[in-house]
Amino acid sequence: MTSGIKTLAGPTTGLKFTESPRWHNGKMWFLDIHDSRIKTVDLTGSVETVLELPFIPNAFGLTLEGTLVVGDAFQRRIYRWDGGALQQVADISDITKYCLSDGMVDAKGRLYVGDIGYNFVDPAAKPVETCVIVLVGPDGRSSVVADNLFFPNGIVITPDGRTLIVAETLGNRLTAFDIQEDGSLATGGFGAVTLVRWPRWHLPRCRRRHLVREPGGRGQFGAGLRRRGDHKSDQGGHPRLCSDVGRAAAEAPLHLYVSLPRSGRNSPKSECVLPGC
Secondary structure, eight states: OOTTEEEEEOGGGOOOSEEEEEEETTEEEEEEGGGTEEEEEOTTOOEEEEEEOSSOEEEEEEOTTOOEEEEETTTTEEEEESSSSOEEEEEOTTTSOSOEEEEEEOTTSOEEEEEOOSOTTSTTOOOOSOEEEEEEOTTOOEEEEEEEESOEEEEEEOTTSOEEEEEEGGGTEEEEEEEOTTSOEEOTTTOSEEEEEOOTTEEOOOBTTBOOOEEOOOOTTOEEEEOOSSOOBOTTSOBOOEEEEOOOGGGOOOOEEEEOOTTOOSSOSEEEOSTTO
């Protein structure tokens, strides 16, 4: 195993399809999508279920106060949970298509969430370049803030809160938007900025800040790029990249990894939830 990488949760922990890691209060919080649960793992490897959900989730984050924000992937509804009852705050099924994708909660408790835009479980269906990012406020007010995206799946907000970067999985690119005070995404006079683009079906690998191209593959969800966890950019605001090759849930067991800092600090420097990142 790569030096500095510790396996926190291996094949004996029963993880099925892990997504959306978020470091919060000394633990890694994440979705286990095909187990319909929000779980945590600490640095000793102890895995716990925080919340069992009555739906298949996608899009997950935590507010600064610790409230959980999570989406019902196929009904395309957004919920909040503060330790009591699960409360629906928004129904965005009229402005999204088929299934929700990844999401990110900002410092003001607003959720940015993408959609997949087409029936990806139908082999005859073709991907679309008309996906959107929706902004959901704490009060449930929702609006489309970006469109014409190609499978937005992986969202990060830079530490200064001024830039949103989305990985367009089937577009093989990272696209950046300026975040306005009201949460809307500005593209200026030149459109959204493409930060990085790769040849189709070639993926970067996560090797600190050194990128190595290598052949990718097509799985159930195609091939693409992912930005993981709350620590998705370094202290200078530069993106750190991980690969995420789509795969069926049956291809587990999955492992949950955390890259431990060499500086001796208590908080992990980066996270990844699929083998090979």
